[in-house]
Amino acid sequence: MKYLLFGTLALLSVGLAVAQSDDDIFHGVSYNDDVTRKFNLDAAGVVEVLTDVRYRAKSQEEARAYYYIVPKVNEENLVSLTAVVATSMNEAQVKRVEASATPADIQKTLKAKNSTDEVAIFKISTKKDESSNGQVTFSIKELYKRRKNPFPSQIKIKEEQSVNFVDSKYYVSLYPTKTQKVTFSHNSPNLIFNTPDGGLVEKKKNLVRYGPYKNVEALSYSEVMLHYKANQPLPIFTEVKKTIEVSHWGNINVDEYYELFNEAAGIKGEFGRVDYQSWDPNRAQYAIKSLETTLPRYIRGLYYWDYIGNISTSNANRDDDHVTFRIEPRFPVFGQWKVDWSQGYNMPTRHHLFQNEAGRFIFNYTFDQDFSDILAENYTLNVILPEGATNLKVHLPFAVDSLDKSLYFSTLDFIGRPQLTIKKANVISSLHKESFQVSYEMSANGLLIEPIFVIAFFFLCFLSAIVYARVDLSFRDDKKVKTQ
Numbered sequence: 292m293k294y295l296l297f298g299t300l301a302l303l304s305v306g307l308a309v310a311q312s313d314d315d316i317f318h319g320v321s322y323n324d325d326v327t328r329k330f331n332l333d334a335a336g337v338v339e340v341l342t343d344v345r346y347r348a349k350s351q352e353e354a355r356a357y358y359y360i361v362p363k364v365n366e367e368n369l370v371s372l373t374a375v376v377a378t379s380m381n382e383a384q385v386k387r388v389e390a391s392a393t394p395a396d397i398q399k400t401l402k403a404k405n406s407t408d409e410v411a412i413f414k415i416s417t418k419k420d421e422s423s424n425g426q427v428t429f430s431i432k433e434l435y436k437r438r439k440n441p442f443p444s445q446i447k448i449k450e451e452q453s454v455n456f457v458d459s460k461y462y463v464s465l466y467p468t469k470t471q472k473v474t475f476s477h478n479s480p481n482l483i484f485n486t487p488d489g490g491l492v493e494k495k496k497n498l499v500r501y502g503p504y505k506n507v508e509a510l511s512y513s514e515v516m517l518h519y520k521a522n523q524p525l526p527i528f529t530e531v532k533k534t535i536e537v538s539h540w541g542n543i544n545v546d547e548y549y550e551l552f553n554e555a556a557g558i559k560g561e562f563g564r565v566d567y568q569s570w571d572p573n574r575a576q577y578a579i580k581s582l583e584t585t586l587p588r589y590i591r592g593l594y595y596w597d598y599i600g601n602i603s604t605s606n607a608n609r610d611d612d613h614v615t616f617r618i619e620p621r622f623p624v625f626g627q628w629k630v631d632w633s634q635g636y637n638m639p640t641r642h643h644l645f646q647n648e649a650g651r652f653i654f655n656y657t658f659d660q661d662f663s664d665i666l667a668e669n670y671t672l673n674v675i676l677p678e679g680a681t682n683l684k685v686h687l688p689f690a691v692d693s694l695d696k697s698l699y700f701s702t703l704d705f706i707g708r709p710q711l712t713i714k715k716a717n718v719i720s721s722l723h724k725e726s727f728q729v730s731y732e733m734s735a736n737g738l739l740i741e742p743i744f745v746i747a748f749f750f751l752c753f754l755s756a757i758v759y760a761r762v763d764l765s766f767r768d769d770k771k772v773k774t775q
């Protein structure tokens with residue numbers, strides 16, 4: 292019964308895509324000769340979409356700019372979009388553009404289908420020598436977050452979770468496409484439903500293939516749905532803050548704040564702790580029961596805490612290569628639940644702080660957060676340098692959303708420590724587990740600022756204590772006068 296609705300929706304949208312058998316639609320326009328799309332529904336923390344496009348441009352000029360589109364409804368879930376030219380293996384430049392900045396015939400296509408406001412347009416630029424006879428082949432890779440929807444959205448604790456995934460069976464393009472096909476790969480033991488499509492759908496063990504479709508017009512869209520058992524948690528960090536404090540007295544302190552959300556299906560009815568405990572541990576596999584990470588071998592003083600005592604146990608094991616750190620929330624984090632906590636550790640500076648020949652200090656550290664494979668929607672990285680550091684330079688391996696410099700004051704700081712605050716949305720280890728560097732100058736005197744001020748501070752304290760002891764500051768007599 293519940294599929295009836297989806298079936299009807301899919302039927303409606305098929306009407307929009309008019310597949311023509313003659314070659315009229317390719318005459319005098321640039322077109323996609325062949326397109327293969329692959330959806331990997333099990334990439335770590337995201338959905339990965341690989342699109343191989345063989346594009347025939349009607350002019351040399353058009354061969355250098357391909358306009359790729361993402362339906363606006365999916366744009367907020369887009370984590371990254373990159374393109375590689377197959378012949379040269381060069382990464383192409385990808386830039387989000389407005390419809391008004393596209394060539395006239397593309398604007399015409401958009402107007403004809405009334406789709407100008409429904410798509411996000413990305414211009415993929417290739418170099419002059421990367422096409423032959425106006426033909427270019429590239430691979431486009433997109434990563435998406437939050438695209439798997441638990442269905443039903445609420446289940447009983449003892450039930451297993453299933454999810455829905457929806458996309459178009461046609462490659463949504465500004466150009467007509469001669470031949471195309473699409474595969475969805477899933478790791479599920481049980482595919483419950485997929486939108487039928489006559490003889491044009493093929494199912495294998497962990498694959499559903501649609502197509503091949505021939506001669507599909509520009510901007511054709513037709514939704515297909517996969518509904519399959521996926522009894523795993525869907526963890527995502529809604530917020531991560533990492534603060535790294537560098538001291539020239541030999542220590543680096545790393546302090547992190549995590550806010551974790553489980554996108555899995557919510558629980559139907561009341562959550563009974565007693566019920567949950569009396570079940571075997573294999574139940575409720577869609578709940579997050581623990582998280583594990585590996586940290587460098589040389590860390591020390593590992594700690595964690597949370598505001599309400601939600602996290603109950605943690606343990607850390609050190610072996611030859613690294614420290615394995617595991618935390619376990621007091622309650623499993625069921626679907627639609629949130630937990631937050633802080634953790635941190637110290638480490639000696641020698642693994643991350645160097646001085647180059649010119650005498651500049653270089654701090655080198657990994658950009659992303661510590662739990663690989665879980666996407667962080669809002670990531671803030673703070674780097675606090677020693678007091679007296681000047682002439683800061685930052686080298687980042689990729690673009691970030693913002694980078695600010697400010698001064699940070701803690702108890703013993705007098706002139707303030709230079710602080711860098713870097714913000715980036717949608718950070719994930721598969722893209723962002725890379726080193727960044729901050730270089731700065733620091734005179735030998737800089738190192739002494741803190742101790743000098745500390746000494747001066749204590750000296751002043753003692754001085755005032757001495758003065759205080761010697762001078763009678765009593766107001767006793769005044770008070771007496773008042774009360775009389």
Ligand SMILES: *[C@@H]1O[C@H](CO)[C@@H](O)[C@H](O)[C@H]1NC(C)=O
Nearest residue numbers: 402403404405406407408409
């Ligand atoms: C185009 O879209 C607008 C707004 O959604 C609508 O008012 C208009 O009727 C549509 N025109 C066509 C030709 O579909």
Ligand SMILES: *[C@@H]1O[C@H](CO)[C@@H](O)[C@H](O)[C@H]1NC(C)=O
Nearest residue numbers: 599601621622628629630631
């Ligand atoms: C854990 O903390 C969150 C608040 O961050 C709260 O909403 C939730 O109910 C807590 N979970 C349990 C099981 O106490």
Ligand SMILES: *[C@@H]1O[C@H](CO)[C@@H](O)[C@H](O)[C@H]1NC(C)=O
Nearest residue numbers: 645653655656657726727728
């Ligand atoms: C930074 O550290 C990483 C990993 O420890 C290392 O591979 C890289 O070469 C270092 N970069 C610099 C500039 O020191």
Ligand SMILES: *[C@@H]1O[C@H](CO)[C@@H](O)[C@H](O)[C@H]1NC(C)=O
Nearest residue numbers: 367529530668669670716717
């Ligand atoms: C985190 O990111 C999401 C999605 O990008 C956004 O809606 C939300 O407002 C952000 N939260 C914070 C605290 O910045």
